[in-house]
Amino acid sequence: MSAGFDPISFHGSTLIWNNRHQTNQPAISFYHWHQCCELLLVYGGNGTVVLNNQTYPIRKGMLFIFQPFEIHKVFAKATDEHPYDRTVVHVNHLRLEPYLFAFPKRQELFNRLCYSRSMERAFDLGERFEAVRQCMEDYERFAHTDRGATQEEIAIFMLRLLSVMEDILPEKNSSSSAHWRREEYSEKIMSWIEHNYMENDILDKLAEELHLTRSYVSRRFRKETGSTLSEYLIAKRINVAAHLLESTSSSVESIAHQIGFQNVSHFISSFKKTYLLTPLQYRFKA
Known part of the structure; x- marks a missing residue:
């Protein structure tokens, strides 16, 4: 199938939060990309994700981070026996960066995840899955409220998530010599x-x-x-x-x-x- 641009409308927001959702219905899958960062946390299901010319399995404990303008495809084989269960978050990366300004190590990690060509962005969380799941659930409780839209709550959510990511990234990825993706x-x-x-x-x-x-x-x-x-x-x-x-x-x-x-x-x-x-x-x- 051909690739398609799928614009995300933020209406001035920093995050577009799609609550945890489970489905047993097959969905149309196509290659597409957004103008923003996308986080996909999988709680359960089967299928594949195509990212950066590689194929990864959809299964419990997988976290995918799609960079702005990065072509990807999510193909979930949802059935009654194996429903597709996930949370999707779209991040306006340009608005988020100032929120992390006071935390240079976390900001540098976010920038690598968002822009680096060499950074791994498909993670089997393993024992760290519960920490990420808890982070998601804590924010989701008020994601659609005025409180959830504040800089404080968004920064806390991202700092928690980035702290977990720092723990699971291979040591070699901490190098500052990564190749950065050119802004289009x-x-x-x-x-x-x-x-x-x-x-x-x-x-x-x-x-x-x-x-x-x-x-x-x-x-x-x-x-x-x-x-x-x-x-x-x-x-x-x-x-x-x-x-x-x-x-x-x-x-x-x-x-x-x-x-x-x-x-x-x-x-x-x-x-x-x-x-x-x-x-x-x-x-x-x-």
Whole structure:
């Protein structure tokens, strides 16, 4: 199957927490990548994970860390006898780094996990599984509350997790000579759009920001993500719109203008293409 870019919308958050979930239904598996870090902790199941041109088993006690823009595939053979049980966490790595600033050893470890080409990122936790499981469960209790969104709680969670990771990493991986993954232009573009998606003349402003031509910005983004800049921008705006429809009473017209659509009809048609519902239908359903 072909690879696909799967953007994660953080809406200003640092973590997107998907609660521990168990399923006995087979799922469609495809190669994909995100603009962020992804953590996958497996509590049970069978199948395979393809990562960095290697295949790893899905089984209890496996922890996978997918780097930003790293192509991977998770193929779980979920059945009634062997359900697939896991927790998935998406981490906005750019927002997390300042949280770890006061802890240089843990910050350096996080950066290696997030950027190093030579760092192992598929771990059979063994006896350390219980420590990671407890870390996940402690944070999950309030992951979706205001407390869970605070810098303090996120930092505590990540520091605990990184402390366990430090214990299980081979000594040789502590070397500072690791080869670091080059930041892609698309990462810079997405980071800029994260804060400026409501602007007009996005391509012109991006070209000026990156000191590149408009055409080069467009070509590089499509080459690195498989998506056009326009498609990504609309997807970003529509995801923000869905959040606003769920969490505010603002009118459709107001939301359209807030997120950068100059034409309300264009906003409604774009929203319907994504969710198969008009914005008002989505609001009432939500």
